[in-house]
Amino acid sequence: MKNFFFRFFSFLFSLHLSAQTCKPTAKYVLANGEETEDASAGVSAPIQATFSANPEDIDGWDARYEWKAYATEDTTDVLVHRFEENLEFTFTRSGSFTVRLMATFTKDDSEVTYDSQTESTSFSVVIPESKLEMPNAFSPNGDAHNNIYKAKSTHQSIVSFRAMIFNRWGQKLYEWTDINDGWDGKYKGRTVKDGVYFVNVTAKGADGHVYHIRKDVNVLTGVNNNGTGDTSTTTP
Secondary structure (H helix, E strand, O other), X not given: OHHHHHHHXXXXXXXXXXXXXXXXXXXXXXXXXXXXXXXXOOOXXXXXXXEEOOXXXXXXXXXXXXXXXXXXXXXEEEEEEEOOOEEEEEEOOOEEEEEEEEEEEEEOOEEEEEEOOOOOOOXXXXXXXXXXXXXXXXXXXXXXXXXXXXOOOOOEOEEEEEEEEEOOOOOEEEEEOOOOOXXXXXXXXXXXXXXXXXXXXXXXXXXXXXXXXXXXXXXXXXXXXXXXXXXXXXXX
C-alpha cells in the first residue's frame, strides 16, 4: 500500500512539473536608449516596454493570453488591456503600475490557467514625476567640455519637447525636438559670436505638467582647444 501511494504521488508530482505554464519576461528601452529588465526602481518616461509570455509545455493545447497594465493603487485605472501572447506598450504617464499576465490553456476537456498575480511574477513599472531645467550658458569652443547647449542631465519623464534658439533681433537660429540633442552654437555652419541669445522651450511631462521656459543663453567661446584663439565666429 505504501508503494502504491508513493507511486501515485510521484505521478501527481511529475504532472505538476510538466504542467502548462508561462515564464513571462520584460524588456524596457529607456528614453536615453538604454535597455533594462527591471523598471521597478523608477525610470524616466517615455519607456518602450516589451512583455513576453514565454509559454511552456503547451504542445497540442489551445492558448489564450490576456495582458493588463493598470495603476497599482487603483486597479480600475487601466492603461492597456490586450489579448495577445506578447505585449508592446509605451509608458508615458508617471506613477506606479502593475503589468499582469493571465493565460488559459485548453485541450479536450482539460483546462489549465496561469495568473502572474497569484504566481508573484507580475511586473512593476515606476515612473517618477517630471523635471526639466535649461542652463544659462555654454562654451562651444571645441574643448570637449560644455560644447553643446542642451537640457540639464537631471531631466526626467519628459514625453514631448521642443526648443528654439533666437538672437537678440528675434531671428531663429536653431530648433530641436529630441531632449537629448542640443545646439552646437553654430549658425549656417559657423560658430556665433559671444553674447546673449535666447532659448524658448515648450515641453510636457509624464505627470501632465506643461513647461514654458524662456531664458537667456550666454555664448562664451573663449579660446579653442588648440590654444590659437581662432574660434571662426559669425554674427547672424
